[in-house]
Amino acid sequence: MSRQPSAVMGKSQPGLFNPVEFSARLKAERQRTGLNQKDFGQIAGVGLQTQSRYETSETQPNAEYLAALAQAGVDILYLLTGQRSEGPRLSRETSDLVTELEQLPKHMREAALTVVKALRKSAEPSEPGPTMHGGQQDYRVEEHR
Template sequence: MHHLRAQVGARLQLERQRVGLTQGEFAEKLGIAKRTLAGYEGGNSDIGASILDVARSLGVDVLYVVCGERTPAPETSLTAKESGVIDSYRALPEADQAAVERLTTALAESAARYEATKKAAQ
């Protein structure tokens, strides 16, 4: 069990450093004493879920701290503009959604043909 505590503590320290906080700053934001944080990072005591939740809000990858695996980045992240387009699409009646799908498919195909023609001309 002590070995696991040491691994969690070491990863907590790496994450604290990654988010750019000193031990003192991190401890203050977590609402704990610097000595308590040093105990967590040194593998001398178990860190509780409530502390990990606060750490998560500070940008710490808690999955990494606990399990040693990085939280996967979302495969696709939408911009606010893209999200707005999707929201508008979803608000359309089904028949209009089908028309939008045909339109966007035709535009994409046309753009691909244009790019291929432009590339061939070079």
């Protein structure tokens, strides 16, 4: 007795992967990021035509593609199941920054981290000092006659 496939490509069955629904969610997630197909595909290492085929369910991506999108902050759980992930997600700007940093050699990433930490520290508020409007100190210049 031979077993027949229980699902036809594109037909939905409870609990099974549906490529048409996946493709629609992939397109929606790309649009959420504000990227066009070419730029979104570049994040995951594929070209425009391949990205387009993924979004029209002509073909399905591999795990390497999905892993690259996950590193860029794309909600992979949503792509696969339609359920949003819990917890923080990276903004597009942060995702772009991470993508650029990952392209650098290790010693340059370490240097960039040092610079970012120094910038953050310099942006922290310091001890309050005298102000012109707080009445703590008079900043008027004395006139010399």
